[in-house]
Amino acid sequence: MLEAKGLNVNLAQEAPTRWEKLGDLVLLPANAFTASDFSAFGAELYACVARVLGASRVARQAPVSQGPKRESRAVMLYPEGADGWVETKELGVTYGLDVTKVMFSSGNGTEKNRMGAVGANGETVVDLFAGIGYYTLQLLKNAGAAKVYACEWNPNSCEALRHNLRVNGVESRCEVLEGDNRRTAPTGVADRVLLGLLPHAEMSWETAIKALKPKGGVLHVHSNVNSGDEDEWMVRLVSELKSLAETNGRGDLDIVVEHLERVKWYGPRIRHVVCDVR
Ligand SMILES: C[S@@+](CC[C@H](N)C(=O)[O-])C[C@H]1O[C@@H](n2cnc3c(N)ncnc32)[C@H](O)[C@@H]1O
Structure with missing residues (x-):
């Protein structure tokens, strides 16, 4: 993909090595794909991330706000217009939350x-x-x-x-x-x-x-x-x-x-x- 866009293949080293999978949503860390060169890909990049990681939605975490209500500022990246509601099940308990509105820890x-x-x-x-x-x-x-x-x-x-x-x-x-x-x-x-x-x-x-x-x-x-x-x-x-x-x-x-x-x-x-x- 990098070569096809005429970009330095070393850019691949800037790809994230960690992420969270919450149901069908991949939550990338705050610094994922923020190098300006990645902007050459547009939505194609996140479609690829979703496909490779077996997800249908991609979001990027932002640092949890230091305000007293800890409002999260995660942003949805793919597909356009997707919502941030996810549900996960752990130890028999279902947790639902909107990753764009509340903190996921x-x-x-x-x-x-x-x-x-x-x-x-x-x-x-x-x-x-x-x-x-x-x-x-x-x-x-x-x-x-x-x-x-x-x-x-x-x-x-x-x-x-x-x-x-x-x-x-x-x-x-x-x-x-x-x-x-x-x-x-x-x-x-x-x-x-x-x-x-x-x-x-x-x-x-x-x-x-x-x-x-x-x-x-x-x-x-x-x-x-x-x-x-x-x-x-x-x-x-x-x-x-x-x-x-x-x-x-x-x-x-x-x-x-x-x-x-x-x-x-x-x-x-x-x-x-x-x-x-x-
Ligand atoms: C770090 S979260 C913890 C949630 C949960 N205990 C956990 O560890 O996953 C802290 C929560 O406390 C709430 N909070 C902070 N100060 C509060 C206050 N004075 N009264 C009620 N809720 C408060 C925040 O809105 C936030 O949702």
Whole structure:
């Protein structure tokens, strides 16, 4: 193809070596085919990518926006006018989302699996950053949770979340609380609270403490931490949670670290970790 267009064959080395396949859609990384020479191909290039990878649609990821609602800016490349709705099935759970509107994060697969096996039988769970329901659906379908309150403030994510609850047949056990979790989260009900926001979820640590039942429960606190600083971060986490518990009349809570899960590398020497605190 390159030769036929009179282009340098070394350009082939700039072709992406990694991509995501979501149903019939290939999601290319943000820098894929961005070298200006590739523009000589037009739509022909993406038709070829689709054919070679056995897909019928092609999109290119853009960096997840750093805005608070994490709006994704993935763009559809092929065919012209195609929509970005995809559905995938993992561990018996169907996830649907529009890749041009909400973030798709495949890197959290191990944490998704862990939430599906966490043993939440009969529990009430509050998911403070539910997104499209990656963890909420695992808890409801595979971990035995009786009820999940799913907080989410991005309307596009809420739409996908409601769809996913419906297609997985668990909508009657989930209440979607649309808006800022610091205003919408219930208090005094939770056996377990998820704080799945990066780079950290500190703004909602107090909300999480208040969501716990009087007898206490488990918090799954996500954060990015410099590799090697995990212990220091956990000491600060426990100390701040204790002080928040005291100021909220919950000084009786023990607050001890049960486990530290290293989920993935977020960047050079930066780890995405989850600390389980009880
Ligand atoms: C990183 S996504 C996580 C989704 C899911 N926990 C996961 O790991 O796949 C974080 C989500 O939290 C939402 N969010 C951020 N701050 C929020 C807030 N204060 N209240 C409610 N939702 C919030 C964002 O819109 C986004 O959908």
